[in-house]
Amino acid sequence: MHNDLATALARSDLLFDRAQIEQAIARMAAAIRADYAGQRPLFLTVMHGGMLFASLLALEISxxxxxxxxxxxxxxxxxxxxxxxxxxxxxxxTPLAGRRVLLADDIVDEGHTLAEVRDWCRQQGAAEVRIAALAVKRHDRCVPGLAANYVGLEVPDRYVYGFGMDYHEQGRNLPAIHALRTEG
Structure with a gap:
């Protein structure tokens, strides 16, 4: 398969446009505001994928x-x-000891990276580690015991990209989430 972004876009479905993504982020922010009211959590962005999502989420938390x-x-x-x-x-x-930590990432696919990062935060003494994910894939292959506490959108079990997620290191800055069509 050719890894050209224009070719990928032509072979993809638009799952969520920017307005739908921003609505999902606003819903997540409301839940986070309620859970962290009066506190000062450590907001950790998981780079690179989480950057766009985390920025908008932080602004919505306000x-x-x-x-x-x-x-x-x-x-x-x-x-x-x-x-x-x-x-x-x-x-x-930033020292994590005794802190409530909120990890902000683009997607929970199978969750191996997030599980290791979460466990590392706990090893550093974090009092609590929660996960905010823009998207979660619908399948049954997730790391046991890992789940996002705040979920924006559910996506199909396909190759998804855009809004932080990449297509072969391309397209992270697309203002929407796309999914490659399955060949069949």
Whole structure:
């Protein structure tokens, strides 16, 4: 299969446009505001995929909850479509001990990367680790015991990209979520 973004878009279905994504983020933010009212959680963006989503989510949470920001960059993919061992490119500089941590990421696919990141946060002494994911794939292959606490959208078990998610390291900045059609 050719990895050209224009070709991929021609072979894809639009799942969610920007307005639908922003509505989902607003719903998530309302739940987060209620759960963290009066507190100052550590808001960790999982790079690169979580960047667009986390930015909009933080703005929607607004002044109702004073977030402390940091980020992490960990990957199992390194440009491939299947993962290996976790590779850290950047760990948060903010101490996690005793903190309520909110991880913001683009998607929970099978959850291996997020499970390892969550476990690392716990090992660093985080009092609590919750996950906010823009999208969750519908399938039964998720890491046991891993689930997003705040979910924006459910996507089919297909190759999805856009709005932070990449198509062979392309298209992260697309303002919508697309899914490749299955060949058949």
């Amino acid at each position: 002044e109702a909850v004073d977030l402390e920001f940091d980020y992490l960059h960990a990957t199992r993919y390194r440009g491939a479509t299947s993962g290996g061992g976790l590779h850290w490119l950047h760990r948060p500089a």
